[in-house]
Amino acid sequence: MKKSSFEGFVSRYNLGGEVESVKVVSTDEGLSVRFISDDKTLLGVVESEDKTFPNGEFGIYTTSQLKGLLGVLDASVDVKSNESSLVFSDTKTSVNYVLAELSVIPAVPELKQLPNFNATITLDEAFIGTFIKSKGALSDSDTFTFTCSGESNAGKIVLGYSKINSNRISINVDCVCESDVQPISFSAKYLKEILNANRGAKASSMKVSSQGLASVSFEHEGYKSSYYLVEVK
Numbered sequence: 001m002k003k004s005s006f007e008g009f010v011s012r013y014n015l016g017g018e019v020e021s022v023k024v025v026s027t028d029e030g031l032s033v034r035f036i037s038d039d040k041t042l043l044g045v046v047e048s049e050d051k052t053f054p055n056g057e058f059g060i061y062t063t064s065q066l067k068g069l070l071g072v073l074d075a076s077v078d079v080k081s082n083e084s085s086l087v088f089s090d091t092k093t094s095v096n097y098v099l100a101e102l103s104v105i106p107a108v109p110e111l112k113q114l115p116n117f118n119a120t121i122t123l124d125e126a127f128i129g130t131f132i133k134s135k136g137a138l139s140d141s142d143t144f145t146f147t148c149s150g151e152s153n154a155g156k157i158v159l160g161y162s163k164i165n166s167n168r169i170s171i172n173v174d175c176v177c178e179s180d181v182q183p184i185s186f187s188a189k190y191l192k193e194i195l196n197a198n199r200g201a202k203a204s205s206m207k208v209s210s211q212g213l214a215s216v217s218f219e220h221e222g223y224k225s226s227y228y229l230v231e232v233k
Contacts (some may be wrong), residue, residue, distance in 0.1 A: 001052040001079055002077075003070060003077045005074065005222070008223060010063060011197050012197045014063045018190060019042075021059075022034075022060050022105060023058070023102055023220045024060055026056055029045065029049075030050055030051055031053055032045070034108040035105050035108060038106075041229065041232055042227065042228070043111065043230075044225065046225045046226075047225070048153065050222065052072065053079055054079060055118050056081055058099055059099050059100035060103060066099070069088070069095040073088055073093060073095065074090035075095075077089060080172075084098060085099055111228060114215070116211070117207035117208060118178040118209060118210055119127060119155065119207070120206070120208075121155065121205060121207075121208065126155070131171065131191070131197065135192040138160050141160045141188055142232070143159075144186060144188040146156065147183045147184070148177040148180065148181040149179075150177040154172075155173045156176075157175060158170045158171070158183075158201075159188055163232075182210065184210060184231055186231060186232055190229060192214065201220035213228060213230060214231075215227070
């Protein structure tokens with residue numbers, strides 16, 4: 001197995017360390033993981049077409065530690081599993097990662113019925129670069145706020161939004177709105193890490209529902225990833 005293939009899968013759910021504990025499922029079709037953040041405002045699904053991983057369900061409790069262990073290995077690795085561990089090895093070195101009981105991994109609720117999404121925002125490279133730099137400039141800003149006029153399709157994303165005077169960055173976005181969207185806020189740190197983890201993917205879009213949910217999906221060289229952000233009030 002190419003180590004970079006598994007690392008790409010991990011980075012898409014780990015999101016810079018924001019998601020640590022997951023159940024990884026491996027079948028003849030590839031790898032998949034469903035995850036939820038500690039604060040319950042982010043849910044996601046990541047799939048990889050890599051079929052070289054052993055089949056099974058694996059409890060990963062501390063993803064950051066797994067990433068550290070993989071870092072000592074060469075680019076090509078062999079992966080084996082037993083009842084309690086995953087063993088990764090190259091020609092000279094092997095590392096043993098102890099698996100967690102699946103009962104201690106956070107349960108991820110099913111998204112059985114999604115609301116109607118009444119706004120769609122284009123996520124091109126220009127927007128991605130601007131948003132990431134904006135979050136760095138306003139590192140204390142926990143949320144981004146989206147608002148849109150359905151009549152003119154004039155939408156913007158604001159970091160540092162407040163009803164009073166504040167330090168803020170407003171980004172005009174290419175969007176289509178079925179109706180007016182009043183200011184609605186979601187986690188800025190999660191969106192930043194989602195965009196970082198999926199850079200280079202096909203042009204995508206973020207759908208926003210005024211009922212309190214945003215959705216964004218990516219496809220890129222053997223990976224599919226979908227994320228759902230819950231409104232932060």
